[in-house]
Amino acid sequence: MHKRVVFNNRVLPYLLLAPQILVTLVFFFWPAGQAIYQSAYIPDPFGLSSQFVGFGNFEFLLSDRYYLASFKTTVIFSTLVTVLSMGAALWLAVMADRVIKGSSAYKTLLVWPYAVAPAVAGVLWLFMFNPNVGLVAWYLKAMGYDWNHVLNDGEAMGLVVVASAWRQISYNFLFFLAGLQAIPKSVIEAAAIDGASFARRFWTIVFPLLSPTTFFLLVVNIVYAFFETFGVIHTITAGGPQQATTILVYKVFSDGFVGQDLGSSAAQSVILLFVVGLLTVVQFRYIERKVHY
Amino acid sequence: MAEIALSNVRKSYGPTEVIHGVDAEIADGELIVIVGPSGCGKSTLLRMVAGLETITSGEISIGGRVVNDLEPRERDIAMVFQNYALYPHMSVFANMAYGLKIAGVPKAEIAERVGQAAKMLELEPYLDRKPRQLSGGQRQRVAMGRAIVRKPSVFLFDEPLSNLDAKLRVQMRVEIKTLQRRLAVTSLYVTHDQVEAMTMADRIIVMNGGNAEQVGTPLSVYNKPATVFVGGFIGSPPMNFLQAARLQASGLLRKVAATAGPAEALDTVGVRPEHLSFCEEGAAVLSGKLVIAEALGAETLAHVELDDGERMIVRVDGGREVPAAGARVHLSCGAEHLHYFGADGKRLPD
Numbered sequence: 102m103h104k105r106v107v108f109n110n111r112v113l114p115y116l117l118l119a120p121q122i123l124v125t126l127v128f129f130f131w132p133a134g135q136a137i138y139q140s141a142y143i144p145d146p147f148g149l150s151s152q153f154v155g156f157g158n159f160e161f162l163l164s165d166r167y168y169l170a171s172f173k174t175t176v177i178f179s180t181l182v183t184v185l186s187m188g189a190a191l192w193l194a195v196m197a198d199r200v201i202k203g204s205s206a207y208k209t210l211l212v213w214p215y216a217v218a219p220a221v222a223g224v225l226w227l228f229m230f231n232p233n234v235g236l237v238a239w240y241l242k243a244m245g246y247d248w249n250h251v252l253n254d255g256e257a258m259g260l261v262v263v264a265s266a267w268r269q270i271s272y273n274f275l276f277f278l279a280g281l282q283a284i285p286k287s288v289i290e291a292a293a294i295d296g297a298s299f300a301r302r303f304w305t306i307v308f309p310l311l312s313p314t315t316f317f318l319l320v321v322n323i324v325y326a327f328f329e330t331f332g333v334i335h336t337i338t339a340g341g342p343q344q345a346t347t348i349l350v351y352k353v354f355s356d357g358f359v360g361q362d363l364g365s366s367a368a369q370s371v372i373l374l375f376v377v378g379l380l381t382v383v384q385f386r387y388i389e390r391k392v393h394y
Numbered sequence: 395m396a397e398i399a400l401s402n403v404r405k406s407y408g409p410t411e412v413i414h415g416v417d418a419e420i421a422d423g424e425l426i427v428i429v430g431p432s433g434c435g436k437s438t439l440l441r442m443v444a445g446l447e448t449i450t451s452g453e454i455s456i457g458g459r460v461v462n463d464l465e466p467r468e469r470d471i472a473m474v475f476q477n478y479a480l481y482p483h484m485s486v487f488a489n490m491a492y493g494l495k496i497a498g499v500p501k502a503e504i505a506e507r508v509g510q511a512a513k514m515l516e517l518e519p520y521l522d523r524k525p526r527q528l529s530g531g532q533r534q535r536v537a538m539g540r541a542i543v544r545k546p547s548v549f550l551f552d553e554p555l556s557n558l559d560a561k562l563r564v565q566m567r568v569e570i571k572t573l574q575r576r577l578a579v580t581s582l583y584v585t586h587d588q589v590e591a592m593t594m595a596d597r598i599i600v601m602n603g604g605n606a607e608q609v610g611t612p613l614s615v616y617n618k619p620a621t622v623f624v625g626g627f628i629g630s631p632p633m634n635f636l637q638a639a640r641l642q643a644s645g646l647l648r649k650v651a652a653t654a655g656p657a658e659a660l661d662t663v664g665v666r667p668e669h670l671s672f673c674e675e676g677a678a679v680l681s682g683k684l685v686i687a688e689a690l691g692a693e694t695l696a697h698v699e700l701d702d703g704e705r706m707i708v709r710v711d712g713g714r715e716v717p718a719a720g721a722r723v724h725l726s727c728g729a730e731h732l733h734y735f736g737a738d739g740k741r742l743p744d
Binding site for chain 2: 285287288290291292293294295296297298301305306309310
């Protein structure tokens with residue numbers, strides 16, 4: 102029998118937990134509380150006084166067609182970003198997993214984009230696709246396609262999706278590759294001997310065994326698409342044209358800090374908080390059941 | 395039904411050659427055990443037959459068809475892996491049915507064939523379970539079942555018993571052998587355990603350092619090891635070896651025919667532990683001190699340190715009296731039981 106070590110000091114456990122609790126309190130509970138508090142008020146245009154309106158901000162938002170449009174934009178945007186970044190990453194990981202010579206070089210290069218900050222990534226893509234000076238836009242024009250994401254909302258959406266997904270591919274790639282390498286080689290060899298082609302092996306053996314990784318990345322990527330893509334959208338389209346790329350988190354910013362409607366902005370944050378919370382619960386409750394650990 | 399032929403099979407990883415030209419003919423329905431120490435290339439050789447490793451040069455054919463460039467699935471083989479390699483997310487039934495499903499076998503026939511195999515392997519109560527809910531022995535059976543249901547023309551076994559405990563290993567050894575007899579499917583079985591090799595094989599291929607040192611029936615390999623390595627590897631406890639010069643004075647050594655070169659000159663003499671016996675000083679061929687005696691019940695293994703420090707093992711019947719540890723002992727041996735090896739380690743002609 103080994104003895105359990107017991108500390109009799111009553112204060113020590115709290116002291117040890119304090120930094121983590123403090124960080125959570127200051128950077129999560131306090132702002133969240135502030136948002137909930139502010140969402141019940143409308144400040145005057147000069148920010149000198151505010152008036153209590155209860156759920157007024159929420160009522161207004163839910164009947165505002167721009168806000169509802171932003172909801173739809175967010176759903177489309179997050180779905181596209183998640184599918185694109187995970188799909189591309191999985192494909193790259195499967196390919197990199199097959200490479201034997203120089204595999205570490207491939208892996209290193211594929212991970213690099215993750216080191217690029219979202220805003221910088223946005224600027225990179227902006228320069229490539231700028232309708233006036235962008236190289237890619239220029240080539241597209243030379244080929245007869247008149248690229249202009251400043252005016253065309255579909256092109257704008259496409260560009261922010263690709264720019265957002267591009268950065269996340271590296272992150273997903275790392276996890277997928279680690280997941281692939283954790284699958285025992287002999288299981289795949291057994292399937293090969295059982296007569297399964299490469300594609301069949303992938304869909305019946307590899308993909309199901311990868312599902313814990315896929316599920317984890319799904320949660321992470323949706324959260325990424327909801328929040329962290331702000332920098333990309335801000336630098337490339339600033340939510341335009343005609344609010345075509347204004348996702349919820351961008352609308353929080355533009356209504357609150359540009360439009361100076363802090364009450365509405367706070368109400369939007371609260372809604373966003375609940376949406377993401379709900380999404381995560383749904384993912385864990387329903388999708389996780391199909392995951393084989 | 396198929397016979398397997400290996401002809402001058404070689405394998406290199408970059409500039410390093412790991413298999414240096416193996417030749418073997420395996421008859422239809424035969425169970426061949428490839429045995430050797432770890433790193434001797436036995437698993438690589440099996441994986442080349444399976445199609446999981448490329449063949450650098452030489453030729454492997456199964457049932458008269460050269461399979462060098464065929465994918466594993468085109469070779470009509472089934473393989474049982476050391477770690478079983480069951481599909482962890484599938485039930486036992488799905489594991490066994492996987493290959494049939496891919497082959498497009500009708501559902502009813504899949505159920506029938508899997509059912510038959512499950513019955514034969516006593517797996518029926520477990521068909522709905524996942525591999526992780528099974529014991530090691532049961533997983534082993536599922537792996538066997540997965541191989542059987544496909545009715546392949548060749549079975550390949552890659553150390554299938556090494557993850558089982560000693561008792562289960564003995565039991566599964568018999569089961570695999572019985573099953574193989576009953577199905578009469580040509581089988582290649584890789585192991586590092588010489589007991590498995592001796593008990594299961596129709597013929598043994600002893601490998602060492604990428605070479606097939608000897609191919610033959612278990613008893614012929616035991617009785618006439620082709621090299622010093624084979625003599626030491628097959629048999630437990632291993633064969634004792636002595637410099638031939640040590641026995642020169644005893645008059646036991648037979649005349650060895652004059653040979654072409656120094657490599658073939660008599661160098662080492664081997665003798666099995668059961669062919670040594672204790673005797674009076676006058677009749678002694680070798681003398682030394684008994685270091686320790688291991689009584690195993692049916693037999694006793696006496697470790698003897700000769701006067702020059704070399705160690706010999708003597709196997710004595712369990713009922714026989716063995717001198718006490720530390721006692722001076724004398725050993726004798728029949729001349730007909732000596733094995734003669736040249737300086738190159740090869741057996742000299744009888």
